[in-house]
Amino acid sequence: MKSYLLDSLENLFQHLAVSHKMFEPQSIPGSEDLHWLPSPKGPTSRYGTSKQVLPLAPAKGFLFPERELLFRFDGQTFIETLPEVAPQVLFGLQSCDLCAIAYQDQFFRQDSYYLARRKATILVGFDCLTPCDGGFCSTVDAGPFVRDGSADLILHPKGNEWLLIPASEQGLNAIQTLNLPPAPAEWRAEREQQQAEVAKMFPTDSHIRTGIERINQATISAEQWQRLGLQCLTCSGCTSLCPTCSCFTTFDTKTEGESNTFVRERCWDSCLYEAFQRETSGHNPSKEAGERLQRYWFHKFSDHYVDEFGRYGCIGCGRCEETCPGGIGVHSIMRRLEKES
Ligand code: SF4
Ligand code: SF4
Known part of the structure; x- marks a missing residue:
């Protein structure tokens, strides 16, 4: 061009x-x-x-707002709300x-x-x-x-x-x-x-490279994830500010004063929440904090997603490091994975 x-x-x-x-x-x-x-x-x-x-x-809220109306139901018909x-x-x-x-x-x-x-x-x-x-x-x-x-x-x-x-x-x-x-x-x-x-002006990234390698070679024990996971305060700062996080949940609300009508909306969810994967039966595949943290970082750095999306799920912005009150943003966690390998 x-x-x-x-x-x-x-x-x-x-x-x-x-x-x-x-x-x-x-x-x-x-x-x-x-x-x-x-x-x-x-x-x-x-x-x-x-x-x-x-x-x-990031700019993700322009395209995927934090809260969004999906449709209305007037008791008989579903009404689109694009x-x-x-x-x-x-x-x-x-x-x-x-x-x-x-x-x-x-x-x-x-x-x-x-x-x-x-x-x-x-x-x-x-x-x-x-x-x-x-x-x-x-x-x-x-x-x-x-x-x-x-x-x-x-x-x-x-x-x-x-x-x-x-x-x-x-x-x-x-x-x-x-x-x-x-x-x-x-x-x-x-x-x-x-x-x-x-x-070449960027600082050393050996901890990021080592962390990516360890995540992909699955050399991080469940105990190590759990130790790191206990530092998560479940604030969702990382997932809210991460420009590639896209998980959402939906909820229905009855329209006030009208018995058979409701609206369905969606809003951002966070895989760091305890209830994120909890099923109606009570079974929860990521009940432990360590399991949730492992899941989050797997989605950011697994080669599996390179096959699916052509790149890692992390674009290297560093926002999670800035925001995490538990001290387990990207640089902190990757340094721990490098040090504790
Ligand atoms: S920003 Fe840190 S403390 Fe907050 S949910 Fe994410 S990992 Fe947990
Ligand atoms: S550094 Fe990576 S994981 Fe952290 S907020 Fe940015 S894109 Fe997300």
């Missing part, structure tokens, strides 16, 4: 804003954390060579979070609620020129530069200008009327070389 020279990020942003609702990661007063928020004025100035900072929460989503742009996604959306695209490929949101969404990704704190995307093939097929538009900084790569038909259509000049021919090759250089 062709690539273009963009001299002003502002121009691209305003062009997309004519027909789309714009969202980008922004800080709120009193906090340095970034949050995905509507951005009618954007773009912020943090793109380009400034240090990479991931938004506190969401009506105005065209939107997620502007400023890093490669790791884009890989997570590509992962979710596969998981939800037959889910009409997810697809209604996904079809209305343009993904604008930026290459990362520095590692973010706690990130290890290069270890799990999720960055630091945006992967082909994961975004609609890819932006790569070139001094005060940008290499703009339309990476999907939707992306190409979105910029067609901007009439941008082609990018210098050598920029694509230079981008490839630079990615290898940025990947």
Whole structure:
């Protein structure tokens, strides 16, 4: 696909804003954390060579909301409640979070609620020129530069200008009327070389590699999992912030004042909850905390899921490390697995 020279990020942003609702990661007063928020004025100035900072929460809630109406029943008929989503742009996604959306695209490929949101969404990704704190995307093939097929538009900084790569038909259509000049021919090759250089800036990842090996070789005893599992406070911070976690539960609520009508909704669930796999009979295949923790990390790093999804279920964002009050986020747990092997 062709690539273009963009001299002003502002121009691209305003062009997309004519027909789309714009969202980008922004800080709120009193906090340095970034949050995905509507951005009618954007773009912020943090793109380009400034240090990479991931938004506190990933963008998954735009496509798979924490709580969502599935259908209504009026006593006789089931009434579909597919969401009506105005065209939107997620502007400023890093490669790791884009890989997570590509992962979710596969998981939800037959889910009409997810697809209604996904079809209305343009993904604008930026290459990362520095590692973010706690990130290890290069270890799990999720960055630091945006992967082909994961975004609609890819932006790569070139001094005060940008290499703009339309990476999907939707992306190409979105910029067609901007009439941008082609990018210098050598920029694509230079981008490839630079990615290898940025990947070398990441800190040592031997604990992650050893942990992945131990999980796949099943050399972690039930006792070791249980010792680690006892540190889980069942807060669901990890599963809520993990951009690839997609488990949900459903529940029905009677509509107030109407005897035979109800609505069915779904909401995020967490495999770290004791009742996650509990059956009506009372049988629970993951009754012990260690069993639940083992299940979670198996879903993130098992080769089994590489066969199914083409990649690990972890995209190396480090959010679980940041949030876990029990000290068993990804770096902590992988260091323990390395040390206690
Ligand atoms: S963030 Fe930590 S304490 Fe909370 S559910 Fe996850 S593993 Fe357990
Ligand atoms: S397991 Fe942790 S590091 Fe991996 S994608 Fe999920 S939140 Fe990020």
